[in-house]
Amino acid sequence: MTPPSRQPAPDTAGSGRPRVPRRRDDRERYGTRILWAGFAAPGAIWLIVLFVVPFYVMLAVAAGQINAFFQTAVPVWNPLDWSGANFATVWHDVFGPGAFLGGQAVRTVVYTAIAASLCLAIAFPVAYFVSRYSGRRKTLFLVLLIAPFWVSYMMRMLAWIDLLQTNGYVNRALAFFRLPGHNTNWLGGDSVTVVLGLVYGYIPYLILVLYAGLDRIDKNLLEASRDLGLGKWRTFWRVTVPLAKPTIIAGSFVTVLPMLGDYYTNQLLSAAPGTTMIGNGIEGLLGSPGEQGQGAALALLLLVVLLVPMGYYVISTARASRENI
């Protein structure tokens, strides 16, 4: 707990109007600090014990030993005794010659890139239409847009498992229109199916984020742009897109980050080794005796790679909330 400072606390609440400084003695202010800290404490303790500490434990396991007899991980708590063996093994598995995790890493990046781009390409026009052009039917469109948000991920994947069976409706429709590919075994390890599953699984969240952001754009700015002589397209590119940029970036993170940790979509829709992603690698290592430490090391490696985008997201969120205040 920091000692109470002598300066009056910056009044950032309210609308930034000048406020008459109120005279309080230090004891009262110290008391309120204790009060607010007490409010935050239970949640903070839960967060630290079950969010911060677990990552340290993961590090201790990754840099720890293996019990040779039971083949279980033995964490090493003291950083001075940490070994980099697991990290070296995992690094070699991902980047070394004949690496069995290399393919997973490449697929993770490629699948995520394609799926996230498709998500954005589909979600943006839809969110744009509903926020700008839906007029009186906005509530109807919103209900329909939000509906998939309430359908569980498993249900959405099951739906495609039904449709993509070899004698399912997709193949029957292809055969009906005499299109090629009506004999495809979609669920037998097809990358297209996995990417489609990822798009279908994560797009509802992206649409909601994009809609919320686009809906907040001040319509007067668009009218001003039109009044000043810009056409429809130039208004879109020079006013709407720049104003929507933070939303687009936030939305992309919201889709990309979970996709990078995904291991169930490809299991449900293909279950073939040819479509596994890095999440499957982590899961597989955790499940094999004697390799839990490597699993922890791989998870930490992924975490380190993701720290940059996550940090960016966290900082921009913090900045946005400060501007709102």
Next chain:
Amino acid sequence: MAVIAEKPRPAAPMHLPGAQRERAGWPKFLPRPNPWRRAWFLESFTWLYLIWSIVPVALAVLFSFNNGKSQSSWQGFSLQWYVGKGDTSVLHNPELHHAVIQTLVLAGLTTVITVPLGVAFAIGIDRWRSRTAAGLSFVMIFSFVVPELLLAVALFFVVTQLLRFIPLGTYAEVAGLVVWNLSWPAIVVRARLVTIGRVYEEAAADLGASRIRAMWRVLAPMLMPAIFASAVLVFAGVIDDFVIVEQLSSTANTQPMSVLIYSNVHSAGLPGPALNALATIMLGFSLIVAVLGLLVYRFMTRQERHGSTEALTSIAGM
């Protein structure tokens, strides 16, 4: 229905210089486009998206009522996968039956713990202006964006290596779900706190209320819709959750519906439509929560304008 609709205007303001310049390159013999025309292309695209997003799920619900084992051809209506005799209906298969209960237990417990913790956390962080508070707020947002698998793996290690008094199973699942969902009430309530500001509380203080009393009598009622919305989000989020509960469940007895569906999709154990039935029950729970949430939220904010749209978006965490 309170919706800001752009009223169609009869004609574009042609006398404006902007309007003229915009059409400078337009050939004279073509009719001028009406700037307020409907966006047909975008509208069709949106409808296509909606069909694509909703029809597969509707078909999956339909197949849960299939009178046969097929997940791809319709063999007539039956309720055999819900209440049928034998081991393959949700009612009579102990595993399926138990999964439903486990999901509800997890959702209930997690909501009851998470919401008070998160609300108090949001209020505390918002008022307690210090470096510690800023750091905690950072950690909270990190827990919001970290990929669920990484958190689940870390939780698995902490439960098996350090905090061994938390056994894998329901206790560990709830502990993990609380930390994963804590950011919902924290973010939603904090945003609401920022919009409310401190004016009302100060007015209450000027009228002689103590700090706690002002919070209880003035702030709490104003926060209620946000608190309620976050409770709905947490409850529905737990019903849907898969990764954390999969990593932290121990025996089949502690597997909720999502994990059971995942582990049975490729096994010959349970036929497809039974899983569809289970998923449909999950969907039913979510929809009940959503509709109830919407109605109660609408009732709570009945004096505000734009209530219905606002209620919809709040309940979906927007």
